[in-house]
Amino acid sequence: MAQLITDATVSLKIEGVISELHPELDKNQIQEVAHFVFHRMNMNPLREQAEKLIEEYISDELGLNM
Secondary structure, three states: OOOOOOOOOOOOOHHHHHHHHOOOOOHHHHHHHHHHHHOOOOOHHHHHHHHHHHHHHHHHOOOOOO
16 A cells, blocks of 8 residues: 655745755745745646646546536
């Protein structure tokens, strides 16, 4: 039997991505960039992808057609 995850939250630590891409930035610069990125990210494509995969799994693996 597969071990299922207990927390199905998807998250992205923007500051971590910034510091990996640009280690030369100081903390204030990282926060500034993170603020910019946070307010311009579009989460709809991620939600749409999740909805499609949910419906696909329910149909294909659980055999339920809703």
